[in-house]
Amino acid sequence: MPRVSTQFARPALRRLPTRSSRPVQSLVRRLLPLVFRVQGLEVRNGNAAEGLAKAFQAHQAGETTLLIAFRHPSTRDPLVLADLFWNRAANTARQRNSPLARPVELRFLYDRGIPIWAGPLIGWLLQRCGGIAIHRGRLDRPALAEARQVLAQGRYPLVIAPEGATNNLSSEMAPLEPGVAQLAFWAAEDLEKSGQTHNLQVLPVSLIYSWRQQNWSALDARLQALERHLGVQGEPLNEAWDDPHQVHRQRFLRIGDALINTLEHLERLQHEPDQPLVNRITSYRLHGLSKAESHFGLKAAGTLQERCRRIEQAAWDRIYREGLEQLPPLERSIADWEAREADLQLSRMRLVEHFICVTGQSISDEANFDRLAEMLLLVEETIGWIEDRPWKSAPSLGPQRVELSLGEPMAVLPRLPSYRHNRRQAVQQFMADLQQSLNHLMNGD
Incomplete structure (x- = not known):
């Protein structure tokens, strides 16, 4: 087992506030295609870019509130999704002669532990790109309240990985955590109380990695x-x-x-x-x-x-x-x-x-x-x-591709009566439906 890296107790972890920065996001957006070329990663849009372009247009027009739930098989998913949201969806909208009214800006939940093992620079970038840090092992009320407010206000789409963490396997999905459904129902109640008519939707997104050649x-x-x-x-x-x-x-x-x-x-x-x-x-x-x-x-x-x-x-x-x-x-x-x-x-x-x-x-x-x-x-x-040392991974297995696909939107407001009748059962049913949708996407159905 690796040597213990912690020798001394440390000051308590402070909360990392969201510090969204459009200049930082614009720089990252421009660098992403170069990063993929260097990595040899081929990105295939599938139906995701066109579907998200339409969803973002409806969102920016005030017609919908969006919660995007994505499969999380790789640590590269955030970069792939950022490129999908910031570049590919916007480019597709322009090609359809209906450009987005403004650049896409999102909020997303990420694990508070990432800056601990990935370093402060990654933490800084996550904050500037719209991240909401959450402690996954406890009831993090401030983070949940911020995520709920994002959905209730409807200004930004919220992005969540319902598996909670990467599993490193494109062909298998870890059990989904119920937080996605609970946030969706909370936000639906908030929207209803405030008299807003936004159509709250959950959009399933699948990412599947494969090798471009079988070496x-x-x-x-x-x-x-x-x-x-x-x-x-x-x-x-x-x-x-x-x-x-x-x-x-x-x-x-x-x-x-x-x-x-x-x-x-x-x-x-x-x-x-x-x-x-x-x-x-x-x-x-x-x-x-x-x-x-x-x-x-x-x-x-x-x-x-x-x-x-x-x-x-x-x-x-x-x-x-x-x-x-x-x-x-x-x-x-x-x-x-x-x-x-x-x-x-x-x-x-x-x-x-x-x-x-x-x-x-x-x-x-x-x-x-x-x-x-x-x-x-x-x-x-x-x-x-x-x-406690990197494995020498040689020879290379070759460059990879990632295929993106978008499932059918899942409307939340029609489920509110069932939620009020039996909250636990409604949350379980919602997550079962979401898992079924992601499984269909993963299996190419």
Whole structure:
């Protein structure tokens, strides 16, 4: 497990206010195409640019209030979406001879922890691009109130990732968090009370990444590097199988077996003979989360993502503390000790988080290059994170593309009667409908 990076307790995290800046957004907007060319990322609009151009026109005309809910498979999603909102939708509107009345300006929720691991410059940019920082592991009332006000006022579209975090897999979606539906219903009630006739809509947006060429030789070379690094040995695989991808699947299973063996040894976990790899991963995840929760006195409740967020927040509460300057020397030393222990538990949770979206479908379904390549990157990242040094990812798998698609708008106001009758059921139904829409987009339906 990585060395503990926190040695001392630190002052409490301050709230990061939204400081939207059009000059900064204009600069970023102009740089995005260059960034994609350097990365070799090909962006395909699908129906997203045209659909959003129409949605932004209706919004700027005061006809609708928009909440955009997007799939979040990659850390590159914010850049891709910024280009979609600021460049491609606007360009499409001009091509249709109905340009937008003004540049698109949005508000979006982002995790307060991003500036901690990504650095203060990223935090500065997020603030200037319209970001609303939110603590995901607790009820962050100020951030929720700001997001609710954005929707109620209707001046800016609000952008949210209902999965809550990246899962690094384009073909699988993490369970959605109910915050999108709850914010939508709150805003619908606010709009109704104020007598506004805005049509509040939730727009589902899907992003799917793939490789522009299937470089199997590069994939094989990187699998061999992983096998050497993990000391994977065994009977030779049957290269004459009818399904050429079966060999790759078996190699991944061997690599996964070696990796989970190491993690089980770290946690002193035992497994039954011939227990499927996916079951062992599940047991490891639950054990790691339970151990961290026990340290912080937390209850094991909710989805895996929700449990991770609570652990993260509990660790931050011990690392970032109020009133450190007033503590006498001994109490300050105890605070530093607690911070180091909290950071260790946070590291345990981060390691579990790498396996959150690894399921039987990931490993056992009919394989294709993109799925195997994403699993490869996930394993490499996990090993690099454990060893506290970047994994040497070579040779390159080649440039990627991202395909964007827009689902049918989901009107919120017609759902208000159901929400008033049974709030929990209405929120659950809304999220089920949103998940179904995103699944259809993800599967190309």
